[in-house]
Amino acid sequence: MRFFVDTADVTELEKLVVTGMVDGVTTNPSLIAKSGRNILEVTKEIADVVPGPVSAEVTATDYDTMIEEGQKLAKIADNIAVKVPLTVDGLRTCKTLSSQGTMVNVTLCFSAAQALLAAKAGATFISPFVGRLDDMGMDGMELIESIKDIYDAYPQYSTEILVASIRTPRHVERAAEMGADVGTLPPRVLWDMYQHPLTSKGLDDFLSDWGRTGQSIL
Ligand code: E4P
Numbered sequence: 001m002r003f004f005v006d007t008a009d010v011t012e013l014e015k016l017v018v019t020g021m022v023d024g025v026t027t028n029p030s031l032i033a034k035s036g037r038n039i040l041e042v043t044k045e046i047a048d049v050v051p052g053p054v055s056a057e058v059t060a061t062d063y064d065t066m067i068e069e070g071q072k073l074a075k076i077a078d079n080i081a082v083k084v085p086l087t088v089d090g091l092r093t094c095k096t097l098s099s100q101g102t103m104v105n106v107t108l109c110f111s112a113a114q115a116l117l118a119a120k121a122g123a124t125f126i127s128p129f130v131g132r133l134d135d136m137g138m139d140g141m142e143l144i145e146s147i148k149d150i151y152d153a154y155p156q157y158s159t160e161i162l163v164a165s166i167r168t169p170r171h172v173e174r175a176a177e178m179g180a181d182v183g184t185l186p187p188r189v190l191w192d193m194y195q196h197p198l199t200s201k202g203l204d205d206f207l208s209d210w211g212r213t214g215q216s217i218l
Contacts, residue, residue, distance in 0.1 A: 001176045002052070004162070004184040008035040010045050012187050017049055019190075024052035026127070026164065026184040028083065028107065029059055040076060047077035055105045055125075057083035058093070066093040074102045081105045081124060086114045091121040098122035105162065112146040119150075119157035125182065129165035130175075140165070141174045148178050169193045 002023035007013055008031040016022050025046050032039050039056065047054045056076065058069040070082040070093060081103035084090040094104045098121070105125040106118040110133060118126045128147060130140025147161055160181035166172060169192050175183050185193075 001172075001180065002182045003190065004053070004055075004182055005050075005190065006031070006164070006166070006184040006186050008032050008037065008042055008046070009187070010035075010042065010049065013046060013049060016187055016190060021190060022050055022052075024054060024079075024081075024182070024184075025050050026055040026083070026105070026162075028055075028057050040072075043073070043080070044076050047079050051079060053081040053103055053105075053125075054079055055081045055083040055107075057085075057107065061085075061087065061089060063089040063092045066090065067096055070097050070102065070104075071100075083107050083127075086118060091117055094118065094121040094123050098124070107164070110143070112143065112150055115147040115159075115161075116150055119154070119159040123159045125160050125162040127162045127164040127184070130163055130171055131165035131167040133165075134167070141171065141178070144175060144178050144180055148180065 003021050004024040004026050005013055005016055005022055006026050008027045035042055043056045056073040058066045060066045060069050066089060073082050074080050082097055083105040084093045085108045086106050094106055097104050103124040105127055106123040107127045109115050109126050109128045115126045128143050133140035144163055151157055162182040162184060163175040163180045164184050166183055166185050166189055169189060172183050
């Protein structure tokens with residue numbers, strides 16, 4: 001399973017890249033706003049730091065302007081995936097940009113029917129938002145299961161499932177159990193995945209016992 005980081009904060013991203021766990025990045029207009037940076041500049045910096053796909057989202061809602069914005073974003077670097085919303089115009093844009101050889105990430109997916117449309121439109125990635133479904137009292141991970149079943153039934157579609165709106169390590173575990181291709185993790189969730197109280201306690205005990213031996217490996 002590949003891990004993307006859901007952030008437009010380059011400093012935070014660089015700390016995670018050195019762990020060797022980062023395969024790509026996703027951004028969205030809210031994350032760009034939070035960064036306080038210019039979208040073209042910060043996206044270029046991110047694309048330089050991470051070799052894998054970097055999603056940059058269009059902000060227009062009509063086909064012609066989405067194409068124009070998407071082509072401009074795609075020119076930032078070879079590893080840009082243009083992110084488009086799951087709308088009629090968004091999927092038209094997806095089809096055109098995909099046919100031009102541009103990676104496209106279709107975002108704001110909340111149903112399996114929408115995911116099927118995105119696959120037919122040639123999306124490179126479909127981004128179902130699990131956390132936002134959980135927030136509504138639903139089980140977001142059931143959507144991943146359903147999309148996985150549909151995509152597995154039609155191997156001619158190459159669209160990858162990119163689990164988005166992840167809130168906890170448990171979301172990541174469940175996505176991996178289902179065989180999702182990618183998860184996009186807020187930095188905090190990736191750091192949290194390293195943590196277990198028994199790991200910390202076990203290490204404390206080992207180091208304390210080791211200290212009593214008076215030995216040194218080096
Ligand atoms: C990623 O592509 C999405 O924009 C992101 O995961 C949304 O997460 P949120 O629901 O926490 O804003």
